[in-house]
Amino acid sequence: MKNLKYYLELIRAKNCLTASFGTIVGGLIASGFKLDLMYNILIASFIVYLICGFGNALNDIYDIEIDRINKPFRPLPSNKISLKNAKIFSWLLVTIGLLLSMFNNVCFVIAIINALALYLYAKKYKRNKIIGNLMVAYLTGSVFIFGGASVNNIGITLILFLCAMFATWSREIIKDFEDMEGDLKEGVMSLPIKYGKKSLYIAGIFLMVAVVLSPLPYVMEMFGEIYLVGILLCDILFIYSIVKLLRAPSKNSAKKSSKNIKYVMNFVCFCFIIGSILK
Template structure:
């Protein structure tokens, strides 16, 4: 492999799009929590920590999952030979160190969230992934906590709590659907994921119920009067996309889990719009 192919492989290890999205979610959490110009450095540090930690978590996951990926995802960097397993391991360590350096500049609560998340990322594949539903809950927590982390960076983690809950529950549903999609490789490795233990359709129904709770939670900012019509006009389509994705997952899990991700992003935009409208005094 050439140097360019190796660099490309390392970028792919981080799931670059998802990693950047995680940084955007942290910024969103800070924005919704009401950051000011004086918080700019803290927000930048939080975003950098999130990007590094997410990239590191994805890389270490590929390191531990290299045998499963040879079955489920043979196009990923390690199975196709773009990056060696050892290179992936050291790359993930370097990114984890970058996350630590950025995080230690933040308030104590933000550091505490970062420590918990870093430990969860490292332990995920070896301890949690193969336990029915537990690995899914961990990934859901990690996604939701990006918003709490952004809020904590500016001193108000609860300012983004509803969005964190919505994102965490929607991610839990998406992870269950992804386990249905990956069932062949997971069975080969002897993992005990939720669809392997309870069956594919019961697992998908669990995901649908969890998603329903997330959709109910999405109404709270409007019902409480925190956000107005700008929020409602975007969160309702986001909810509709996620409901449609949950239904689709029963026939096409791969397409269903992708559509849930799009709905989650639109829901995050709804919170940004709601917060922005409240800043300029627009209500509904």
Template sequence: MSLSAHFRITRPHNAVVAGLAAALGYLIATGSLVPGVLLLVVIVACITAGGNVLNDVFDIDIDRINRPDRPIPSGAMTLGGARLFAVVLFLVGVTTSFFTNLLCLGFAVVNTLILIAYAVRLKKTPLFGNIAVAYLAASVFLFGGAFAGIDGIVQNLPLAAITFLATVARELLKDAEDVDGDAAGGARTLPMIVGVRKTAIVAFACACGAVIASYLPVGNWWGFLYLIGIGVVDLIILAGAGKGLLCRTPACVRSSKATSLLRIGMFSALLVFTIAALT
């Protein structure tokens, strides 16, 4: 068991980005940053990393097919070692949240429980697993806003709504890409039940919902410049979901790069919200 394996299994880029998203949530809520925001970054990064590790523990059969290079299927880390590592990461994240406030502590505890439920059961439950992932992604901004109180949560609702709906769309299309591996691993996803085409239709509807949500801040928070930036973001999100809509097979969804476009759209939305919060 190597340090490199411990590092890789946390998906460090994913964990750090999630932590920074919490800082963005606070920035959107207040227009500034304070040293205490570093606690938010640590909490979210640790809990996210713990979820990533635990997910790999329960995904071992699927990863042997889809991702044999990952630490557990490759033999670089044992299942027992990975379980213990996940517990340590969760404990560090939740314990650190005691130094914030009750709202943040509540988010930390609830999200940790959802991450555990996702790895153990929800991942193999059609649609509910996708919704859980989307909630976790969106709630990071609410968590950051919660550091500033209830008003901070309200300020982050538009970005949380965009993130939730766009993530549902992306997760559904990712499931459409991975039908073969998921079936071999015992997962039961929406594309396996209703097919790739109908799944893509649901994903496109969610993307349209994200576009509608993106215009919520125009009147009450930001104005014309935000409108221009978010318009570009919306085009990217719709293009990604639209590419998926044209597909009827997993191979087509993979080659369409629909999920990559949706990912770009979500990161672009973060950039637009960051600039809007600073101006």
């Protein structure tokens, strides 16, 4: 049983749960909260859990040398799990995940793309955040579409995917602004390292894309006016967060802004849920 605890640590179980939760949200919204499709949604969220776990384990496998210094308490550098077992375990996760995803063609394709993206991220793009940010943004957004695909209704989750992707992309850049010092020391490349404060304008542009896309579910008559009111409030908060950051860019204001954007993103999710229930 102690071993299980280490494996849950290796795959960062909480982080996987968050991703699974996103899939459930996507599935419920796409199915209009029809509970007879709950079986598909739960399978999809389990697959997301497995593949997310694969990605997280892979990160630790590739980082084992750095973690011996930076995070010696992690399961691999502390030898609580052997490198060989971690490798077998992570490939087992992705294999089961991909096999299960065959229940739906679109899910299968997304699962393959995501597994590939997670592999490339762990191997290469974690140290080149310029591309890495986009991968994280895509992967974050994709959990919603995965839920939608599992109930054969991608439509609305496609919008949630795009909004989540661009908002996450923006937030990752802001987080990189906050982490600039550490990244410079470790030789990691990021937009803020390359462009300095100007990178926050890039973050601003991506956040504006999410804002521009956000009324789509209302325009497409998927959701009603309550959604519109909620999402416009979110948009105002997004704009406020980024304008405040652009006016006084610092490590501290970046930290605050990235936190705010995270809260607003959760509220966006909430608006989609409410929109879907009250439509």
